[in-house]
Structures are given as C-alpha cells and as structure tokens.
Amino acid sequence: MARKIRMTVNGEKRQLEVEDNELLAEVLRDNLGLTGVKMGCESGNCGVCTIVMEGEAVLSCSILAPQADGSEIITVEGLSKMHEGEGLHPIQEAFIDNHGVQCGYCTPGFLMSTYALLKENSNPSEDEIRKAVAGNLCRCTGYDKIIKSIKSASEMMDG
Ligand code: FES
Ligand code: FES
Structure with a gap:
C-alpha cells in the first residue's frame, strides 16, 4: 500500500509517496537522488548505507520508509x-x-x-x-x- 510521508532531509522538508515495504535507503537514493547513500549487503552487516536520523547513526537498509515519517535525516550530501x-x-x-x-x-x-x-x-x-x-x-x-x-x-x- 502506498502512503505519504514527510521528512526533513539535509535541512529541506520533503513529502513523498512510498510503499509500505520500501526501504529508506531505496527511497533516499531512488526518489530523492541521494546516491551517496550506498547499498551493499542490504541486511544490516556492512554499514555503507549509514545515515543520521534524529541525531543517531542508523542503517537505512534496515528501516522501512514509513518508519521515517516525521524524522530529520542527514545524508552525506548534507x-x-x-x-x-x-x-x-x-x-x-x-x-x-x-x-x-x-x-x-x-x-x-x-x-x-x-x-x-x-x-x-x-x-x-x-x-x-x-x-x-x-x-x-x-x-x-x-x-x-x-x-x-x-x-x-x-x-x-x-x-
Ligand atoms: S547496505 Fe549493508 S548495512 Fe545497509
Ligand atoms: S571499502 Fe574502499 S575505501 Fe573502504
């Protein structure tokens, strides 16, 4: 199911439509063009997808995009x-x-x-x-x- 989420990414407010099962890493790369967020193992083991979310370093391949609704995100681009x-x-x-x-x-x-x-x-x-x-x-x-x-x-x- 598609749903709307809002996030602040690198200081800019963004509103996106995402699928329930989409990974945050995919949405950052594919929908927002932030390809500095790398994809490697896609299973939480390599750390290349690390971003900062609400001040914490997190693995964006291990977070579903809807879980990021309302959050503040920094990627390497920011x-x-x-x-x-x-x-x-x-x-x-x-x-x-x-x-x-x-x-x-x-x-x-x-x-x-x-x-x-x-x-x-x-x-x-x-x-x-x-x-x-x-x-x-x-x-x-x-x-x-x-x-x-x-x-x-x-x-x-x-x-
Ligand atoms: S892609 Fe390897 S931990 Fe996320
Ligand atoms: S994997 Fe090449 S610099 Fe770290």
Whole structure:
C-alpha cells in the first residue's frame, strides 16, 4: 500500500509517496537522488548505507520508509552544510588529509557514523572510535587511516 510521508532531509522538508515495504535507503537514493547513500549487503552487516536520523547513526537498509515519517535525516550530501564554515565538513577534510579514503565506497557510511559520534562525544578515545564504527566495513584501508582520520576530525572540531 502506498502512503505519504514527510521528512526533513539535509535541512529541506520533503513529502513523498512510498510503499509500505520500501526501504529508506531505496527511497533516499531512488526518489530523492541521494546516491551517496550506498547499498551493499542490504541486511544490516556492512554499514555503507549509514545515515543520521534524529541525531543517531542508523542503517537505512534496515528501516522501512514509513518508519521515517516525521524524522530529520542527514545524508552525506548534507554533511557540508552541518558546520559553520564554507566548503567540506571538517570530518571530510580529515578523511582526505589522513588518507582515510581509498575506493571510497564505504566512505559515506564512515563519515555519517563519525558525525553522529562527534556530536555526542567531541573527544573520543581510540576505543570509543573503534566501537562507534564497528558496524562500518572497509575492504581497502585496513582501518588505521580511518581511525586516524576520525581522531584528527575530533581534534579539528574540538579545537
Ligand atoms: S547496505 Fe545497509 S548495512 Fe549493508
Ligand atoms: S575505501 Fe574502499 S571499502 Fe573502504
């Protein structure tokens, strides 16, 4: 059955018609063109579909679109708007500077998990960082450069 939902996505109010069984990830990608929301396992195991919903990092492949009705969502496309300066968000800058990106497929998910973490905890320990991104898989970097990127982002933002 189709139903109307309303969401605020990257600061813009959106009204959409969705099917009961449509995934939020599909709706963000296919209906709103937000293809920075990646699809991988589609079963909650890889983290590439991570977005921020109501301030929490969530897996958009594990949420039905109707469940997002009324919510506030940030995807990687909106990340650069979530800070006061111009240009890329400091988290994005830190990933570039510290070589936290190789093929880039996992990157939007890591960025959004990092954003949610640093909103809650501006100076996380390495353990806290590793725990926060434990659900995000990366086949390229071996993780160390990603952890370094997140630490560097926290220092840039905290300072
Ligand atoms: S696509 Fe959502 S966790 Fe893998
Ligand atoms: S950079 Fe390629 S999967 Fe992470």
